[in-house]
Amino acid sequence: MKNTILKEVSKIVIPFIQIFSxxxxxxxxxxxxxxxxxxxxxxxxxxxxRIVYGKGDAQKKISYKRLMxxxxxxxxxxxxxxxxxxxxGGSYIDLFEIPLGTPGRILSGGYILPLNIAVGIVVAMVxxxxxxLFYEGEV
Amino acid sequence: xxxxxxIMILFLxxxxxxxxxxxxxxxxxIAFTVYSLVMAILWQQLNAPDLAITExxxxxxxxxxxxxxxxxxx
Amino acid sequence: MEMLFTKYFEVGSMVLFGxxxxxLLLHNNLIKKIIGMNIMDTAVFLFFIAKGYIDGREAPIxxxxxxxxxxxxxxxxxxxxxxxxxxxVSVTAFALALTVKIYEKYGTIELDEIMKxxxx
Amino acid sequence: MYxxxxxxxxxxxxxxxxFVMPMIKKRSIVxxxxxxSMGISSILALITLVYVKENGSFIYRIGHWDAxxxxxxxxxxxxxxxxxxxxxxxxxxxxxxxxxxxxxIKDNRVVFYYLLVNILIxxxxxxxxxxxxxxxxxxxxxxxxxxxxxxxxxxxxxxxKATLKYLVLSxxxxxxxxxxxxFLYSITGHLNMTFxxxxxxxxxxxxxxxxxxxxxxxxxxxxxxxxxxPLHTWLPDAHSSAPSxxxxxxxxxxxxxxxxxxxxxxxxxxxTEIINQxxxxxxxxxxx
Numbered sequence: 230m231k232n233t234i235l236k237e238v239s240k241i242v243i244p245f246i247q248i249f250s251x252x253x254x255x256x257x258x259x260x261x262x263x264x265x266x267x268x269x270x271x272x273x274x275x276x277x278x279r280i281v282y283g284k285g286d287a288q289k290k291i292s293y294k295r296l297m298x299x300x301x302x303x304x305x306x307x308x309x310x311x312x313x314x315x316x317x318g319g320s321y322i323d324l325f326e327i328p329l330g331t332p333g334r335i336l337s338g339g340y341i342l343p344l345n346i347a348v349g350i351v352v353a354m355v356x357x358x359x360x361x362l363f364y365e366g367e368v
Numbered sequence: 369x370x371x372x373x374x375i376m377i378l379f380l381x382x383x384x385x386x387x388x389x390x391x392x393x394x395x396x397x398i399a400f401t402v403y404s405l406v407m408a409i410l411w412q413q414l415n416a417p418d419l420a421i422t423e424x425x426x427x428x429x430x431x432x433x434x435x436x437x438x439x440x441x442x
Numbered sequence: 443m444e445m446l447f448t449k450y451f452e453v454g455s456m457v458l459f460g461x462x463x464x465x466l467l468l469h470n471n472l473i474k475k476i477i478g479m480n481i482m483d484t485a486v487f488l489f490f491i492a493k494g495y496i497d498g499r500e501a502p503i504x505x506x507x508x509x510x511x512x513x514x515x516x517x518x519x520x521x522x523x524x525x526x527x528x529x530x531v532s533v534t535a536f537a538l539a540l541t542v543k544i545y546e547k548y549g550t551i552e553l554d555e556i557m558k559x560x561x562x
Numbered sequence: 563m564y565x566x567x568x569x570x571x572x573x574x575x576x577x578x579x580x581f582v583m584p585m586i587k588k589r590s591i592v593x594x595x596x597x598x599s600m601g602i603s604s605i606l607a608l609i610t611l612v613y614v615k616e617n618g619s620f621i622y623r624i625g626h627w628d629a630x631x632x633x634x635x636x637x638x639x640x641x642x643x644x645x646x647x648x649x650x651x652x653x654x655x656x657x658x659x660x661x662x663x664x665x666x667i668k669d670n671r672v673v674f675y676y677l678l679v680n681i682l683i684x685x686x687x688x689x690x691x692x693x694x695x696x697x698x699x700x701x702x703x704x705x706x707x708x709x710x711x712x713x714x715x716x717x718x719x720x721x722x723k724a725t726l727k728y729l730v731l732s733x734x735x736x737x738x739x740x741x742x743x744x745f746l747y748s749i750t751g752h753l754n755m756t757f758x759x760x761x762x763x764x765x766x767x768x769x770x771x772x773x774x775x776x777x778x779x780x781x782x783x784x785x786x787x788x789x790x791x792p793l794h795t796w797l798p799d800a801h802s803s804a805p806s807x808x809x810x811x812x813x814x815x816x817x818x819x820x821x822x823x824x825x826x827x828x829x830x831x832x833x834t835e836i837i838n839q840x841x842x843x844x845x846x847x848x849x850x
Contacts, residue, residue, distance in 0.1 A: 253421070260503055261418035265528060269425040276433070301581045308578040315574075316567050318626035356430055359535050363437040363542070377454035384461045384481050393473055400477045407484055414451070414491050415501040416520040419527070423484075426531050431480065438538045439473065442545050459741065466734060475730060482737045486744055493748045519747075522696050526740070529703045533733055536707060540714070540726050547719045556723060 232281075239281045246274040254349040258341040264348025271349060272356025279357070284365065291357065293367075300354045303347040310340060310347075373413055380406050397435045404428040451492035458485035472541045472551045476534060483530040487523040494519035565613045566622050569637055569645060569691050572603035576684035580677045589672050593660045596676040600656055600683065604649035607687075611642040621693070630757050636693035644690050644822055648815055652683045655814075659807035666805040667715050675715050679811065682708035686819040695743050695753045695831070698823055702739070706732050706787070709816050712808040713800055724799035731786055731796045738783030745776040746831070755830045766836055773832075777842050780827050788820035790846070 250270035257263030279287040316322075336342070361367065383406065386399040404427030412420040446453055462485055465478025494516035502517035541551055548556050579599040583592050614620070619638035623629065637645075656679065663672060685708060688701035706729075714725040747753060749769055750761035766773050782793070789797040801809050828837055837843060 261421060261501075263418060263524075265524065266418065266422045266425055269422070269430060273425070273429060297584050301585050304581040305578055308574060308581070312570070312574040312578070314626075315570060315624050319570065319623050320563060320567050359430070359434060360437075362539070363434055363441075374450055377450060381454060381457055381461070384458055384465075387474070387477050387481065388461060388465045388469070393471070396474060396477060400480065403481065404484075407488070410488070411491060414495045415499070415515045416491055416494075416523075417501055417503070419487075419491065419520050419523055422524060422527055426527060427480075427484070431531060431534055434535060434538050435473065435477075438541055441542050442551055459737075463734075463737070466730070466737075472726075479730075479733050479737070483740070486737065486740045489741075489744050490747070493744070518753075522753075525696075525700055529700065532707065533703065533729075536710065537726075537729055537733075540722060540729065543714075543722050544726060547722060 235281050239277055243274050243278060246277070247271060250274065250349070250353075254345055255342070257345045259337075264345040265352050267345075268349035268352025269356055271353040272360075275353065275357045276360045279361065279364075296354050296358065300351055303350040303354075307344060307347040307351070310344060314340070373410065376406055376410050376413070380410070393439055394436075397432060397439065400435070401428050401432045404431070449492075451495070452489060455485045455489040455492065458482075458488065461485075470553045472537075472544065472553060475553070476537050476541070479537070480530060480534060483526065487526055490519040490523055490526075565609060566620060568606040568610045568613075569635055569687070570622065570624065572606045572645070572649065573684050573687050573691075575599050575603050575606075576680050576687070580680035580684070583673050583677050583680075586673075589669075592673050592676050593656075596680055597653065597656050597660065599680065600649060600653040603683075603687075604646065604653050607642070607646040607649045610637065611646045614639055614642040629754055630752060633692070633694045633697050634754065635691045636756070637691060640822075641690050644818075645687055648683060648686055648690065648819075651814055652679070652811065655807055655810050658810075663805070663807060668717065671715055671717075675712065675808075678708045678711040678715070679808075682712065682811065682816070686815060689819045689823050693755050695746065695755065695758070695827075699736070699740060699743060702787070702820070702823070703736055705816060705819065706736065709808075709812055712811065713804045715808070716803070716805050718803065720799070721803045724796075724803045728796045728800045731793075735783040735786035738779045738786075742776050742779035742783060745772060745779065749773070749776075755826065758831050759833055762831070763833060763835065773836065774840055777828075777832065777837075777840055780824065781842060781846065784820050784824040784827070785846075788817045788824065791848070 250267045252267075253262040253270060254264055254267030257267065275287075275291070278290070380403060383399050383403040387396050387403065390396045390399060404423060407427065408420045408423040411417075411423060459482055462478045462480075462482030466475055466482060467478075469475055469478065496515050499513060499515045502514040502520070544556065545551055548559060550556060576599055579595055583595060586592050586595070614637060619636065621629070622635040622637065624633045624635065626632070656676075659679075663675060667675060682705055685701045685705035689698055689705065692698045692701065710725050710729050710732075713728065714721060743753070746758060746762075749765065749772060750758045752758040752761055762773070786793045801813050804812060828842070843849075
């Protein structure tokens with residue numbers, strides 16, 4: 230799409246959308262939000278980039294291979310970390326208990342924050358994948 | 369508060385019936401977007417703000433986008 | 443009978459479930475079928491959330507200090523329905539992808555015409 | 563003590579190894595990884611079966627919370643047996659499909675086929691072991707999507723039609739099951755099967771109509787998914803047009819998972835006392 234106004238405006242808007250989505254992901258374990266909602270908003274910013282700048286520029290930033298690798302590594306990370314938590318909890322091994330967290334402090338939630346970040350990455354990539362597959366048939 | 373919720377539910381039922389009744393497919397999709405937005409407001413009324421955020425981002429955003437691109441292909 | 447007027451969230455969600463079910467079952471157009479599926483799912487979510495709501499209490503978010511269990515609404519339905527929304531979105535995307543494929547192969551998205559054609 | 567966590571480990575191995583596959587380039591390594599992960603989980607299920615046979619059934623909590631708040635697995639003799647059956651049959655089918663799959667589907671879809679098979683078996687094991695209603699629902703939807711995926715992977719004309727029929731009918735069924743879970747939650751206030759049973763035995767006399775509606779919703783919803791007699795119309799198309807190895811998986815394992823879930827809901831949540839008051843078993847077993 231060759232529209233100067235769209236390009237200039239989206240150059241300003243996209244960073245703000247991404248910062249808002251990161252805010253939502255980071256506050257997910259102590260206040261409303263979380264990986265899914267934040268990841269959807271992050272995916273929306275990627276979709277906006279794709280619509281405005283076209284296929285070529287977007288493929289330089291996120292190629293199919295990079296997208297797949299990010300998604301799979303996040304999923305494996307999620308599975309291994311959550312499985313570790315499940316097994317230590319279920320077998321009554323008290324290696325590392327999840328702290329309950331105090332409201333207002335982001336880092337006090339134990340490993341729910343890394344899990345939320347992994348979920349956010351997966352959801353953003355999946356939303357972008359859906360969009361590209363429906364819009365042009367390829368990533 | 370209560371009156372507002374009742375009006376929103378009536379609006380919700382109206383837009384759901386509109387989806388079923390409108391012949392034009394683009395009109396039906398837009399009615400579904402209205403439905404999702406009203407549902408997000410209703411969940412905020414029912415004290416579930418995280419669901420309201422998710423529904424506004426997913427139901428009114430991504431799902432509508434997917435529907436419209438599917439319609440464009442046909 | 444008077445519960446029809448006091449429990450209006452539940453009544454509304456039942457009506458919406460019926461409308462969505464009928465749209466899913468009776469319409470021939472695939473896009474309308476998928477929208478009907480979405481309406482049915484959100485109606486069940488509304489029913490769940492309305493069951494967790496208690497009048498006069500606030501959202502389950504701790505602001506500053508914890509006020510005790512009696513001050514907040516039930517947070518379990520909200521957590522469950524978040525999962526439900528994720529499932530609904532993934533099923534919707536899968537069904538829409540199938541719709542695009544159907545249009546490529548058959549040239550129509552009306553289900554009764556597709557069922558008449560022989561698949562070969 | 564560690565043997566008790568083997569059912570969970572089997573599911574985790576299947577689900578984690580599924581997502582290693584897209585990062586591997588060579589097809590033969592992907593096939594081998596799928597077979598090896600399925601074999602490991604079937605050995606774990608066998609050890610669990612032997613353990614359960616000696617020590618009796620046990621309850622395993624997932625995470626750090628006890629039963630009414632957290633999710634739990636209940637593994638008795640039938641769950642352990644079905645878990646071993648599912649994983650071993652799936653391992654044999656994957657062994658067969660290694661030699662036959664390239665004749666039926668395109669070469670670039672082999673990786674996704676094995677990914678979907680691993681997810682499908684993991685989700686079925688989840689349905690079998692779980693003692694929580696909503697958790698079972700999530701695994702149910704996951705297995706429905708995965709089984710739709712392994713039907714449509716062949717990409718023929720009648721294939722897509724059959725998958726669409728299956729998807730529409732099974733979303734209808736899952737909507738009905740979710741409504742049933744909502745009714746049950748609003749009567750009892752629990753999602754855990756043991757606690758819901760404890761509550762519903764106390765109160766079912768006051769909620770006769772609601773219990774009847776809930777039973778009907780569960781039976782029809784899971785009946786559509788497990789293709790019981792009047793609700794089986796999607797089955798012939800879907801099973802006959804799928805690739806032969808996924809047809810074996812579908813008719814041998816997927817339907818039995820849903821049948822087992824229906825049996826668990828009828829007998830573990832409602833109990834014989836409530837079922838005998840309604841003609842629900844006559845309807846399912848066609849015995850008058």
